[in-house]
Amino acid sequence: MLLIQHIKQFKDLYLYFLVWAAVGAFLPRFVAAGVVILSYILVLRTRDLSKIFIAFVAILILSDSRAHVFDFAAQAKIGFVVLLFGYIIFNYRNLRSVDTKIFRIFLPFLLFAILASFWSSSLFIALQKSISYALIYFLVPIGYSSAAAEDERFPLDFLCFLTVCLGIGLVIHVFNPAFTTLGGRYRGILGNPNGLGIFLTVVFPLFFLITSKVKSTTAAWRFDYIFYLFFLASLLLTGSRTALFAFLILVFFLRVRYLSNTVSIILFVGLVLGYEYFLQQLPLLISTLGLEEYLRADTLNEGSGRFVAWAFAWEKINNVFFVGGGFGYTESLYQIFKDELSLLGHQGNAHNSYLTLWLDTGLLGVLLYLTGMLRLVMLSSSKTLIALPLIYSVLFSTNFESWLSASLNPFTSLFIIMFTILVSWQSLPNDADELLTEKI
Numbered sequence: 001m002l003l004i005q006h007i008k009q010f011k012d013l014y015l016y017f018l019v020w021a022a023v024g025a026f027l028p029r030f031v032a033a034g035v036v037i038l039s040y041i042l043v044l045r046t047r048d049l050s051k052i053f054i055a056f057v058a059i060l061i062l063s064d065s066r067a068h069v070f071d072f073a074a075q076a077k078i079g080f081v082v083l084l085f086g087y088i089i090f091n092y093r094n095l096r097s098v099d100t101k102i103f104r105i106f107l108p109f110l111l112f113a114i115l116a117s118f119w120s121s122s123l124f125i126a127l128q129k130s131i132s133y134a135l136i137y138f139l140v141p142i143g144y145s146s147a148a149a150e151d152e153r154f155p156l157d158f159l160c161f162l163t164v165c166l167g168i169g170l171v172i173h174v175f176n177p178a179f180t181t182l183g184g185r186y187r188g189i190l191g192n193p194n195g196l197g198i199f200l201t202v203v204f205p206l207f208f209l210i211t212s213k214v215k216s217t218t219a220a221w222r223f224d225y226i227f228y229l230f231f232l233a234s235l236l237l238t239g240s241r242t243a244l245f246a247f248l249i250l251v252f253f254l255r256v257r258y259l260s261n262t263v264s265i266i267l268f269v270g271l272v273l274g275y276e277y278f279l280q281q282l283p284l285l286i287s288t289l290g291l292e293e294y295l296r297a298d299t300l301n302e303g304s305g306r307f308v309a310w311a312f313a314w315e316k317i318n319n320v321f322f323v324g325g326g327f328g329y330t331e332s333l334y335q336i337f338k339d340e341l342s343l344l345g346h347q348g349n350a351h352n353s354y355l356t357l358w359l360d361t362g363l364l365g366v367l368l369y370l371t372g373m374l375r376l377v378m379l380s381s382s383k384t385l386i387a388l389p390l391i392y393s394v395l396f397s398t399n400f401e402s403w404l405s406a407s408l409n410p411f412t413s414l415f416i417i418m419f420t421i422l423v424s425w426q427s428l429p430n431d432a433d434e435l436l437t438e439k440i
Helices: 002-009 011-026 029-045 049-063 073-090 101-119 123-150 154-175 193-211 218-238 241-255 261-273 275-289 303-320 329-336 338-343 353-381 387-398 410-423 432-437
Strands: none
Touching (some): 011 029, 049 154, 049 410, 193 218, 193 387, 329 353, 387 410
């Protein structure tokens, strides 16, 4: 079986992960972070890019967790970024694939984001966040494409790793529900239920893309069933409305993928703009179906605090309209007004990646980012008909969560991997697109 073969091949890496949890449980946070960083140096010395890249993504996933045993990950991931950057730079000429296309497309925005740090009230924090953002756009495409070029099985192994992450959350939930829940909702090994929802939103397109390259062997199909089981169980347990709608958008646009790109884009924009109206009408339908508690119908009219967050963001954008306040400005702004916003039913950040980018980098930054995104979408959609449906589902999520404006979460890296696969897409057999849609 594919999943078992993967675990056997990467058993030493999974043992490292167990050691990480152990040192996180028994050692002080900074000491544990040092031990974990040293273990990553040992992984780098193997020169096995598959293990190097999977360990890198693993630390990003653990850094999103709120579990005490993984407190070290917030510090350790910074060391991982520096070490991976050093490894790629020193081995640049020996890498079999150096994919910098995505980095070059977003380079104007990345340079401006770093420049915006110099008029931030917190220069060091803004520089750290903007440089790490640029590094992720540089490291992730190179790391993934190089690992895939070195070992043709790597994409499947990477998908198996993501499936294991979902499976571990479900297994722990059976024996220790308190560890995997927050506010009565399932979160797996992620930090909160909405975080798991975002994870599911970006993982499913990767599953779709990676398995499209694999022949329909018995082992592959058995793995498909396991992935679907873990994915759907996690999706239903987490109760994330945004993740559920993102999945439905993917299914819908895959079915109408033969429409022209213009019509497809108009439909997508209409869905996003009409989402607020749909939420207002949804309680009646939910009440009819008896799903009030599961879909949290009592929070629909307020958008779970999102409408409050958006109104506040629009109000504060005028203060930094053209050039923004530097990376981290949005986070500090919402922290300053946390008590006032809490009284209005808001929790968290701006709940919109583009409003966050606007606050951080101003109108100029948003336009530069959207220009890069448009170029990437056009390039991807020219490769395959399934590109736009996959992109729509993820972009829908970015309109209701701020994750795309941050670098060292697992979601942004998985998003970049999706585009890394799309922009390097090779023509499939004649019926491949049809076979893909049959998976849903």
